[in-house]
Amino acid sequence: MSISRSAHARRTSPAVVTATLVGSALVVLLPGSAMADGSNGNGHGNGSARNVIFINGDGMGAAHREAARLDQAGLDGQLAMNSLSATGLQTTDPRDPKATITDSAAAATAWATGQKTYNGAISVDVDAKPLLTLGAEAEKAGKATGIVTTAQVTDATPAAFFSTTPTRSLQSDIAQQYLQDTQPEVILGGGEDWWLPAGTPGAFADNPADDPSEASKGTHGDLISQARAQGYQYVTDADQLSRARGDRLLGLFSNEEMFQQRPEGEGDEYDPVVPLPVMTKKALDTLSRDRDGFFLVVEEEAVDEMSHEDNGPRMLEAMRALDDAVQVARDYVAKHPDTLLIVTGDHECGGLTVEDIDAADESGSAPGAISSEDGPFPVAGSSKQFVLDWTTTGHTGAPTVVTAEGPRSDELVGYYPNTHLHDVMHEVLFGRR
Numbered sequence: 541m542s543i544s545r546s547a548h549a550r551r552t553s554p555a556v557v558t559a560t561l562v563g564s565a566l567v568v569l570l571p572g573s574a575m576a577d578g579s580n581g582n583g584h585g586n587g588s589a590r591n592v593i594f595i596n597g598d599g600m601g602a603a604h605r606e607a608a609r610l611d612q613a614g615l616d617g618q619l620a621m622n623s624l625s626a627t628g629l630q631t632t633d634p635r636d637p638k639a640t641i642t643d644s645a646a647a648a649t650a651w652a653t654g655q656k657t658y659n660g661a662i663s664v665d666v667d668a669k670p671l672l673t674l675g676a677e678a679e680k681a682g683k684a685t686g687i688v689t690t691a692q693v694t695d696a697t698p699a700a701f702f703s704t705t706p707t708r709s710l711q712s713d714i715a716q717q718y719l720q721d722t723q724p725e726v727i728l729g730g731g732e733d734w735w736l737p738a739g740t741p742g743a744f745a746d747n748p749a750d751d752p753s754e755a756s757k758g759t760h761g762d763l764i765s766q767a768r769a770q771g772y773q774y775v776t777d778a779d780q781l782s783r784a785r786g787d788r789l790l791g792l793f794s795n796e797e798m799f800q801q802r803p804e805g806e807g808d809e810y811d812p813v814v815p816l817p818v819m820t821k822k823a824l825d826t827l828s829r830d831r832d833g834f835f836l837v838v839e840e841e842a843v844d845e846m847s848h849e850d851n852g853p854r855m856l857e858a859m860r861a862l863d864d865a866v867q868v869a870r871d872y873v874a875k876h877p878d879t880l881l882i883v884t885g886d887h888e889c890g891g892l893t894v895e896d897i898d899a900a901d902e903s904g905s906a907p908g909a910i911s912s913e914d915g916p917f918p919v920a921g922s923s924k925q926f927v928l929d930w931t932t933t934g935h936t937g938a939p940t941v942v943t944a945e946g947p948r949s950d951e952l953v954g955y956y957p958n959t960h961l962h963d964v965m966h967e968v969l970f971g972r973r
């Protein structure tokens with residue numbers, strides 16, 4: 541059920557009272573009131589677990605989290621994302637004919653469908669057959685769903701939760717599937733170029749100075765007009781977003797990513813026009829109006845893309861925004877214990893380590909090594925410093941940290957394949973596997 545229809549139902553049936561016999565006691569339920577077992581008594585209840593907030597720091601491994609801890613919180617401090625009650629490790633390997641190491645598409649497919657697949661696949665199996673996604677299942681079950689990302693809203697991670705395509709590059713197809721098939725109530729992020737045909741620049745100019753390669757290139761006509769016709773309120777800046785009151789929101793805040801990923805000093809920028817925590821708060825405010833519960837996917841993409849550039853300062857900026865978004869989610873979960881919050885990374889990127897300053901271990905010092913060092917960076921609240929050492933500009937197979945709190949978060953303690961996250965989210969959202 542869409543939020544709109546839920547709201548409609550609430551408006552038109554305020555006086556409906558349901559009487560239910562529970563054991564020997566007659567329990568009278570007002571609309572929306574809670575059963576003793578935590579369900580809402582409307583037939584959609586599944587114990588006390590209803591909502592999932594899934595947060596992906598794209599490319600975020602353990603060293604990214606530790607570097608961010610030293611940067612933001614210092615030796616005795618802790619990040620919001622590392623303060624959740626449960627911690628585990630996930631392996632991320634895909635089932636690719638050539639690669640052993642995953643990309644974001646195969647990793648997100650594992651989360652969204654519970655199946656391993658090839659790199660580039662958006663929720664299709666190894667034979668390119670479409671799979672059932674958590675986003676589609678959540679909509680079918682009457683829950684509200686949402687996407688928040690600093691990447692294109694049609695980039696691999698959100699795409700795998702809400703669409704199916706044989707290759708991640710089909711971003712206009714993915715946008716069209718959002719509108720025609722899954723219809724997430726909240727879509728906030730970058731990537732306007734894929735929603736408009738060539739020659740229609742939209743709110744963000746084609747060929748801008750900070751990246752002349754950016755220009756509208758949609759292949760399905762004007763999808764923004766189509767979204768409006770379907771009842772989405774369309775916004776393009778922070779002010780419009782804060783004033784938006786619709787139950788369906790489409791916010792596109794850049795041509796492509798909401799940042800410029802480049803090596804340090806070569807036009808690199810991390811300054812999203814709407815910060816990740818602000819988008820996250822708006823999404824939660826909007827989705828939580830649906831009494832059937834919600835499923836929200838939040839992603840900070842710049843952790844990965846800055847790591848591909850071995851750009852430590854910008855990666856750390858992205859980690860600050862990500863942890864602020866996690867704090868927004870924690871604040872929500874503190875008031876809504878029926879919500880599972882998961883924070884993880886789809887794969888590690890950069891082969892990152894955190895080191896002391898060591899003149900003997902500088903860039904390229906080891907025979908055959910491809911290594912670049914960043915820093916030193918100050919440890920917060922201390923006179924100490926740390927160095928970031930990158931061993932690659934690609935992804936690695938290092939397992940990634942999973943932290944979680946809320947219903948069934950105890951099932952995320954341990955060491956497991958990334959498909960396990962799908963199973964736990966499925967159980968929380970739908971009460972069965």
Ligand SMILES: [Zn+2]
Pocket residue numbers: 599644844845848889935
């Ligand atoms: Zn990457």
